[in-house]
Amino acid sequence: MHIEKNVKLFSSGTCRGPALVIDILIKNLVENGVKYNTAAIPLITIRQGEKDQHYWISVEDNGIGIPTEFQEKIFNMFFRMHDRGTYQGTGLGLAIVRRLTDYIGGTITLQSEENKGSVFTIRWPKEKTQSGINH
Numbered sequence: 253m254h255i256e257k258n259v260k261l262f263s264s265g266t267c268r269g270p271a272l273v274i275d276i277l278i279k280n281l282v283e284n285g286v287k288y289n290t291a292a293i294p295l296i297t298i299r300q301g302e303k304d305q306h307y308w309i310s311v312e313d314n315g316i317g318i319p320t321e322f323q324e325k326i327f328n329m330f331f332r333m334h335d336r337g338t339y340q341g342t343g344l345g346l347a348i349v350r351r352l353t354d355y356i357g358g359t360i361t362l363q364s365e366e367n368k369g370s371v372f373t374i375r376w377p378k379e380k381t382q383s384g385i386n387h
Contacts, residue, residue: 267300267307269376273352278311280345281372285313302378310373317366327360349374 267274278298285296297312318326327350349372353360358376 267302267309268378269307270356273356274309277349277352277374278309280349281311284345285311285315285370289313289315291315305378306375307378308373308375310371312369312371314369317368318362318364318370319366323362323364326362 282296282298286294291314295314298309299312300307300309302308326346329344329347350360353374353376356376358374361373361375362370363373364370
């Protein structure tokens with residue numbers, strides 16, 4: 253069975269970074285925000301900007317949230333909080349996000365509350381910037 257979801261997407265700000273890497277990071281986080289979401293209309297907010305010597309992007313969703321005990325484990329390859337019957341996937345999306353964040357010399361943080369949603373924030377040093385992006 254295929255279920256269509258309407259998504260509201262908001263984006264603000266501008267930052268610079270390796271465009272292909274940033275595109276993959278955002279794509280993975282947005283896809284997860286939609287997939288792990290039971291709201292009638294999934295809401296994804298992307299913010300981006302710069303502070304001091306870093307650029308940053310945050311992806312916020314109104315999804316199912318991540319319990320505290322899983323918040324570090326979700327970045328491990330093949331880790332899944334749910335069985336495949338509940339949510340399809342391979343357990344690679346956030347592992348890829350972590351590895352690409354490491355690749356650009358960045359850090360990723362997570363704020364999440366069960367049944368309320370999650371905010372993933374990625375920061376990377378300006379000196380790693382290779383090309384401009386606007387999302």
